[in-house]
Amino acid sequence: MKNKKELRAEETRKKILSAAGDLFSEKGYNAVSIREIAKEAGCSHTAIYLYFHDKETLLYELSMPHLMQLRKRLELTLKKEDLTPEIKLKEIGMNFILFGLELGNMYDIFLKANASRVDEAAPVEEINELRISLFRLLREAIGEYLSIESSDQLLAYARIYFYTLHGIITTYTPLGEPLEELRNRLGQTFEEAIDILLLGFKEKRGTGK
Template sequence: MTTRRKKLTEDIKANIRSAAAGLFADKGYPSVTMREIAKAAGCSHTAIYLYYKSKEDLLQQIAIPPLEQLERRMREQLDRPDPAEAPLMRLTAICREYVEFCLTNAGMYKVLFTSGSVRVDEPEPALEVNRLRNRLFAHIMHSLRLTIDETGSLPDEHALQAARMLFYYVQGFVSTYSDHAEPLGELLVRTLPIMEEGIGVIVAGLKARAAADWRKS
């Protein structure tokens, strides 16, 4: 393939991805068709299949690269070599990475995280994007588990329950500020300390719960 032809192909694929992302965000992933995407991208409803075989394929091409970036950032926090790093500090740093990513990509949040999604405890999702999404949740759960109980003896079902509680809180923060007019940098400086204090309160409560009855069940 010549350089010119290759560039034209990449431009068409980029137009299709952009059109699909806009439609997924505006109309919701389930209701969008490949025909609609093709029309919005300016190509025929048959030609689109030369570049993407299905709506699921398009979703993954759009969502996986940025989510992989987020996972790398979360893993950097998990893998920090400093042995003196308190578990709560690492958990807070992981949640901060998630929040900053979501607010930076607020217009794409639904496409990246909820379009075609499955339960976080689905053992083997069919789509790679959902396996990736569930790994992101698992990183939060793993860090929270170690923060609640460094021995790692907290039962799996209680670790999952605790992670969902924390995630609902963090997601509430993201939802509150996803359409805010305040510049993102100023917003984060003003509000992240409050969110992080809230994480500490939630963890304290979960530790008390674990000590009181989770280990006894």
């Protein structure tokens, strides 16, 4: 059980994360200043350094829960017994797209947090792991769909699937169109993209490589 102080601290922490999340996703990491976040969070800018080692750490701590949640969602989808492999694969794709569009300008840390920052402790590592497990999920789902075992071919397919999903997200993410609007305008196209890809996968398998 937590005492008052701890509760308040936690609350401040949350406010900072929330403010940072909104701002980062709206304007991008670089375009947001610490002071801006503090103002939005209703605390002093120095308070931020109480909870997060630096701006970058804040970013990582911020994106982590989202990524975790995404992974969980995708894992659940994959495990659902009552869905066909095709539907599962499609659902995974759409979920990923929506997740990416929600993250907005913050989405690209998903890629940028890479090995280059060797020294910098945990979070980057964690994100890497997440990315890896995400790929694994994609591979599994595709493998199930095409009834093939893990192989280079399957890896290639997973990559290709990722390219399209990633392409959709990064096409619209820097433009700042509200998610709902975008969904109405192009949701069907996104689904069609996935559809076509899956058809292509199947066809490719059928014809033999």
